[in-house]
Amino acid sequence: MRQIVLDTETTGLNPRTGDRVIEIGCVELVNRTLTGNNFHEYINPERESDEAALAVHGLTTEFLSDKPKFHEIAEKLRAYISGAEVIIHNAPFDLGFLNAEFQRLGLPSFTSHCSGVIDTLVNAKEMHPGKRNSLDALCDRYGVSNAHRKLHGALLDSELLADVYLAMTRGQNSLSMDHEAESTSDGIELDAVPLGEIIVVAASADELAFHDEVLAGLDKGVKGECVWRNYSPKV
Incomplete structure (x- = not known):
């Protein structure tokens, strides 16, 4: 099974008022294993970022000025995500922007190229009702180190989310009813003993x-x- 963990950074909060995608980061999982076949692009949005958004991602207009425009990376993105299940934290936000970018180019919606979408925020709220379920909170809860995360970045956040998703969905990997190996007080591992x-x-x-x-x-x-x-x- 091929899955793509995806995140975006944007100029603001609302694609309907002209905000644009400025960074896309994707991490590939095949059969729950990271492959290293990642997708990462900075994009020239042809407009300024809101001050609040700039404080989050730190991607200045000057930095983005020589980056490709969305129409220049659209086909590569389509090919990369084609047929895959896409995993996003707070999916309506990212999908709203990506669908708007595709619509602007007269292309079928972004979601039409995927086999399905998993929203890890929805899953986290079901698993941990009443608790904070931001990406940072989930990293803390599942022991995923995000100490190197000073600003939001699409590829970095996708890498963190991939680790969080694997931890969230890690279940029983075997139908065996054998006991797990135990350790003595000296730290010596004992052989697993099957149940009678x-x-x-x-x-x-x-x-x-x-x-x-x-x-x-x-x-x-x-x-x-x-x-x-x-x-x-x-x-």
Whole structure:
């Protein structure tokens, strides 16, 4: 499975008022493994960044003045993300800008080139309700080092998000029921020991009869059939 972790930086907050994409960073995962086949472009937006946005990303108009315009990198981006599942933190923001850029060029929407979109902010809110779920907060929660992150950068944020996503979705990797290896107090690892045969002890006839008597009492109390009859073995 091919997945692309993506982030953008922009001149402001709203593509409808003319704000533009100024940086795109993508990190490729194939079968949950980082491949190193990344995509990164700075883009000349042909306009100034808002002061608030500039304080976040630090990409000045002067720095971006000699960078390619979006139409010059659009085909390369389309080819890179084609058919992949895209992973974004707060996806509506980035997709709103990318769809606007594609529409400006008369191209099909950005999302039409992807096989699907995963919003890690939505996932994080479901997993950690009531907690902070910014990228920085998730890095802290999952032990992903972001000490080198002074300003927001699309490629750096994509790399951090890739590590966070893998940590968030790391589940059981084996159907084995073996114990994990244990260590002694001296730090010497012990060999894993498989579980013994699982023994199922069925209730005896007397136990089932007593159980049925209890349910009969509940039936009488509710003047009908209690809900536990749906989960009870028949005597």
